[in-house]
Amino acid sequence: MNRKIIGGLANVIILLFVVLLLSACKTTRRIIKEPLKEEGIDYLFDKLKSNELQFDYFNAKFNLDYIHDKKKTAFKGQIRIKKDSLIWVSLSPALGLEAARMLISNDSVKLINRLNKTFFARDYQYLNDYLDTNIDYDILQAIIIGNDLSHYEDGKFRATIDNRLYKLSTAARSKLKKHIRKHELAPNVFFQHIWLNPDNFKISQLSLKEIKRENKKLQANYSKFVAIESQLVPKNVNFNLQAGSKIKIRIVYSKIAIDKKLNFPFSVSKKYQQIIRLD
Numbered sequence: 001m002n003r004k005i006i007g008g009l010a011n012v013i014i015l016l017f018v019v020l021l022l023s024a025c026k027t028t029r030r031i032i033k034e035p036l037k038e039e040g041i042d043y044l045f046d047k048l049k050s051n052e053l054q055f056d057y058f059n060a061k062f063n064l065d066y067i068h069d070k071k072k073t074a075f076k077g078q079i080r081i082k083k084d085s086l087i088w089v090s091l092s093p094a095l096g097l098e099a100a101r102m103l104i105s106n107d108s109v110k111l112i113n114r115l116n117k118t119f120f121a122r123d124y125q126y127l128n129d130y131l132d133t134n135i136d137y138d139i140l141q142a143i144i145i146g147n148d149l150s151h152y153e154d155g156k157f158r159a160t161i162d163n164r165l166y167k168l169s170t171a172a173r174s175k176l177k178k179h180i181r182k183h184e185l186a187p188n189v190f191f192q193h194i195w196l197n198p199d200n201f202k203i204s205q206l207s208l209k210e211i212k213r214e215n216k217k218l219q220a221n222y223s224k225f226v227a228i229e230s231q232l233v234p235k236n237v238n239f240n241l242q243a244g245s246k247i248k249i250r251i252v253y254s255k256i257a258i259d260k261k262l263n264f265p266f267s268v269s270k271k272y273q274q275i276i277r278l279d
Contacts, residue, residue, distance in 0.1 A: 020134060028105065031225070036165075037078050041159045044166055048148055048203070051200060052147045055258045057081065057259050057261060057262050058076075058145060059260060061253070063249040063254075063257045068245065068247050069246075089103070101116070101266065107122070108121060117272045119272045119274045138152070141274075145179070147203070149186040151175060151179035152173050157174060165196060172190075172191070190211065192211075192213065200232055204221065205219070206220050207220075215244070218240070218241050223235075224236045229258045229259070233253070237253070
């Protein structure tokens with residue numbers, strides 16, 4: 001082959017190599033993000049609140065994995081929420097008819113177990129005694145959809161940066177007095193951490209720990225946000241609970257809908273036996 005041709009091909013190869021190298025360098029520079037800018041707590045809370053999911057009604061299908069002592073049980077189901085009022089859940093085995101239905105309100109938790117034909121209805125005091133914890137409706141609603149706790153103090157937080165996320169922390173977050181109901185003798189007080197995604201200011205992770213009870217804590221992670229009615233909703237929600245034993249719950253939402261008016265059917269057959277305690 002002519003030396004000029006060989007030399008020309010070599011030059012072309014070298015030129016292509018240089019172009020690819022420069023392109024790779026540009027790509028590398030493009031994915032290196034600028035250091036996260038420090039922001040004040042007021043700014044971050046304003047961003048958190050303005051980007052929270054706003055809704056009157058929330059509806060979704062889901063697949064759920066429940067892992068306890070390394071034993072996994074899979075469910076599918078549907079959840080419906082009427083904001084600040086009702087949470088309705090229907091659960092079925094991975095393949096099968098409805099096994100249980102739950103209705104949670106501001107003052108009670110009701111459960112229909114279709115497998116053993118029983119019905120349960122008690123207040124949060126019983127539930128908290130049974131679980132040896134301290135939860136209420138506001139906490140349940142918030143962690144299900146990835147919002148901040150409503151009706152809880154905001155004034156004691158501090159802001160830091162942690163692993164390219166904004167981190168909000170408080171040592172003693174308690175419920176606002178005007179929202180403490182008469183039957184609540186010991187309102188919830190928590191250590192709380194919230195990690196915010198700097199791109200959309202949605203909660204990507206949160207941690208709740210009970211005061212003076214380090215062995216009682218909940219961690220939640222939210223990911224794969226999808227746009228629903230111009231709002232971002234997490235498709236994947238993972239919970240790690242520690243309360244004596246460790247429990248993991250993995251939820252994948254689908255067919256999410258916002259503000260389509262819902263009903264919350266919950267009728268109990270006369271053939272069902274009411275139980276007063278959970279075994």
